[in-house]
Amino acid sequence: QVQLVQSGAEVKKPGASVKVSCKASGYTFTGYYMHWVRQAPGQGLEWMGWINPNSGGTNYAQKFQGWVTMTRDTSISTAYMELSRLRSDDTAVYYCARESIVVVPAAIEDYYYYYGMDVWGQGTTVTVSS
């Protein structure tokens, strides 16, 4: 069946980096974009960005520019999210989620069709503490 399996919980010190993996199975990995979303304790969902596993192209939320790196390894159908210079307020559950996004080229601006994040990973808890 279609599933996303994320790596295990991490405990990091402030200033360190963390790399979370998300292994896809049951579908064509390169056919769906992969989002990363985080949720701090007791807080709402926060969109971090996406990666197009086919091209490797990325789109990050402005807040995370220069601070997050999303990559993928198509040979093992796995996406990665690395967050650097961790602070205590980066303590959160980090989710990966796939979405079918169809891009139609146009003269002025390409049009993006979004079909919703329909499969989510189980979440990875990252705790940042000294």
Place this chain on the structure above:
Amino acid sequence: SYELTQPPSVSVSPGQTARITCSGDALPKKYAYWYQQKSGQAPVLVIYEDSKRPSGIPERFSGSSSGTMATLTISGAQVEDEADYYCYSTDSSGNHRGVFGGGTKLTVL
């Protein structure tokens, strides 16, 4: 930066209709998506492209959008629908960045 605004909480009795709103300046041009998150679980997509329901989502869930407001409606809400609901969309600046609303806690009792 672009924001989506939701009420913090909505409360209904079982069998009543629950309506959760989401307002955003780009919604006249961008679709809204709705996610349900039960305590301790990953989110689940319940509505995409304003009003479409993924397979497996009960018919009591519906969505609509008019102007700058999108609405998730749960007709005949059930106790098991108690959860946090988040709207999601992208901004209209052409950079395709996503944003979630702050979330609405739906209480059914």
